[in-house]
Amino acid sequence: MFLRTLLFLSLSILAFLPSYAQGNLAAATQAVANQLSIVKIGAGQYTQKLEATRAPHRLTFLVTQTDAKGKAHDESYHLNVADLDPAQISFKPSKDVIVVTAGIRLNRKFIRYAENGQPGNFIEKLTLYAESPDAATAMVDALRKLALAAEKSYHPASLPDGYEDIAVWLKNAVVNEVIGLNSYEQSISYNGRNPLLATFKQNKAGKSDDQFGFNVADISLNDVKLTAKGDHLELSLTTLNRDKFIRYIRAGKPADLTSEFALISTDVDRIRDIEAAFRKLIPLAQKRLEAQTPSLKSMADIQKVVIAGTRSVVSDRESFNQQIVPECSCMYTRIQAGRQTPIEEISRFSLDDIPENSTKIDISNGLFVLKVNTGKQRLISVSKNLVRQNYSADLEIFSEDLEAVRFLPQAFTKAAQLCRQARKSPVPTNTAAATLSWLTTQMPSLRSETEELKTTLETFEPNSTCHLRLTERIIGKKTVETQYDMSLKFLNVGGLRWQ
Numbered sequence: 001m002f003l004r005t006l007l008f009l010s011l012s013i014l015a016f017l018p019s020y021a022q023g024n025l026a027a028a029t030q031a032v033a034n035q036l037s038i039v040k041i042g043a044g045q046y047t048q049k050l051e052a053t054r055a056p057h058r059l060t061f062l063v064t065q066t067d068a069k070g071k072a073h074d075e076s077y078h079l080n081v082a083d084l085d086p087a088q089i090s091f092k093p094s095k096d097v098i099v100v101t102a103g104i105r106l107n108r109k110f111i112r113y114a115e116n117g118q119p120g121n122f123i124e125k126l127t128l129y130a131e132s133p134d135a136a137t138a139m140v141d142a143l144r145k146l147a148l149a150a151e152k153s154y155h156p157a158s159l160p161d162g163y164e165d166i167a168v169w170l171k172n173a174v175v176n177e178v179i180g181l182n183s184y185e186q187s188i189s190y191n192g193r194n195p196l197l198a199t200f201k202q203n204k205a206g207k208s209d210d211q212f213g214f215n216v217a218d219i220s221l222n223d224v225k226l227t228a229k230g231d232h233l234e235l236s237l238t239t240l241n242r243d244k245f246i247r248y249i250r251a252g253k254p255a256d257l258t259s260e261f262a263l264i265s266t267d268v269d270r271i272r273d274i275e276a277a278f279r280k281l282i283p284l285a286q287k288r289l290e291a292q293t294p295s296l297k298s299m300a301d302i303q304k305v306v307i308a309g310t311r312s313v314v315s316d317r318e319s320f321n322q323q324i325v326p327e328c329s330c331m332y333t334r335i336q337a338g339r340q341t342p343i344e345e346i347s348r349f350s351l352d353d354i355p356e357n358s359t360k361i362d363i364s365n366g367l368f369v370l371k372v373n374t375g376k377q378r379l380i381s382v383s384k385n386l387v388r389q390n391y392s393a394d395l396e397i398f399s400e401d402l403e404a405v406r407f408l409p410q411a412f413t414k415a416a417q418l419c420r421q422a423r424k425s426p427v428p429t430n431t432a433a434a435t436l437s438w439l440t441t442q443m444p445s446l447r448s449e450t451e452e453l454k455t456t457l458e459t460f461e462p463n464s465t466c467h468l469r470l471t472e473r474i475i476g477k478k479t480v481e482t483q484y485d486m487s488l489k490f491l492n493v494g495g496l497r498w499q
Contacts, residue, residue, distance in 0.1 A: 198216055
């Protein structure tokens with residue numbers, strides 16, 4: 001019986017606390033209102049009063065200065081009093097009046113200021129007036145108690161926990177705004193097949209129409225920032241590493257890819273709640289994206305991912321077909337269309353020549369580009385319309401869709417690892433004679449339109465594998481032959497290089 005009574009009392013106290021806190025806030029608000037009196041300054045005066053805009057936390061302080069001729073100058077300060085910092089509430093004498101100031105925590109510009117009915121910039125400090133030090137002390141004390149009571153009783157929006165639920169909450173929270181004489185339409189929506197993909201639209205009536213397509217998982221949690229921008233507040237969202245992974249459409253036409261966009265509002269509490277929602281949503285999105293990483297355990301898995309991600313590209317700037325055969329000896333073909341003479345470019349390379357974690361996604365001419373490279377060595381053979389080009393260290397695979405190539409860096413990295421593990425040297429090492437015999441079959445023979453190069457390797461001493469002769473013959477308008485005799489025992493093995 002005693003425990004039941006104790007439990008009942010505890011629950012009763014908990015139920016009473018919110019109303020008790022609100023009661024304290026109401027009393028503290030009234031105490032501040034009582035301190036706002038008419039303050040005489042020479043032949044003029046300050047008239048001050050307090051209005052509850054959205055009680056109990058959203059209040060507006062009205063200050064009217066009237067000069068000797070009766071001309072009035074109105075100022076208004078609209079704020080959530082829970083943002084006031086008790087440590088920044090003080091007074092200071094100034095000529096024939098005492099100025100009382102109350103600052104916002106962390107000096108954030110969360111006070112909406114207006115002058116003579118015209119919206120001004122957001123500011124970080126409220127300014128009031130008192131006639132005497134005693135009146136100023138009483139006002140400071142009342143404001144500090146108001147700030148403390150408001151801080152204890154104010155609670156931001158209660159956010160749901162699941163990704164989809166938070167996304168829906170955000171969809172409802174992002175609303176149209178009126179800032180000064182301008183009206184803005186704002187909305188956020190999500191892709192039905194992949195809820196990580198979102199679109200933010202912002203239309204400034206008669207002036208701009210912007211659309212931003214992004215993956216929520218690409219947004220940097222550390223770069224979700226809420227700041228004052230003149231007469232409004234901006235919540236800016238920036239991608240990880242500032243990668244330009246956000247597709248931007250301006251007035252219905254594709255613009256350059258970007259790394260950030262911003263929501264705007266004049267409502268501090270609403271945009272602060274939206275900020276909190278994004279901070280809760282982004283980690284959930286990043287975990288979900290990680291879970292979407294395809295299996296890359298075998299070359300068959302990798303081939304499926306790479307082939308699916310290598311698609312034809314048709315855009316205003318580029319148009320070409322792409323194909324790739326993702327094997328250890330790899331071939332990539334790109335046929336650039338839209339010209340009188342199509343250009344077919346073929347690149348051949350070994351996947352095991354790709355250094356660890358060197359494949360990255362970049363952007364070029366409004367397209368996403370998978371950049372594959374072979375490090376410092378130019379190991380990619382390139383031909384255009386069957387004409388051999390210089391060897392290259394770089395290969396680019398293009399895409400209009402970031403999601404199509406998102407996992408290709410991991411796929412190429414894993415493929416390179418598997419190919420290195422599977423690679424077996426073709427060089428026989430059981431005897432020197434066998435090694436030499438293999439070397440003689442590898443000597444190159446190359447032909448261009450005007451010349452032919454033939455290279456041979458042989459021994460120049462009977463029954464010896466240590467004395468070799470390399471013969472290089474260039475056959476063109478005239479034949480030039482060069483011979484190099486060498487003794488292997490004098491070669492510096494550590495100095496052997498190729499390029």
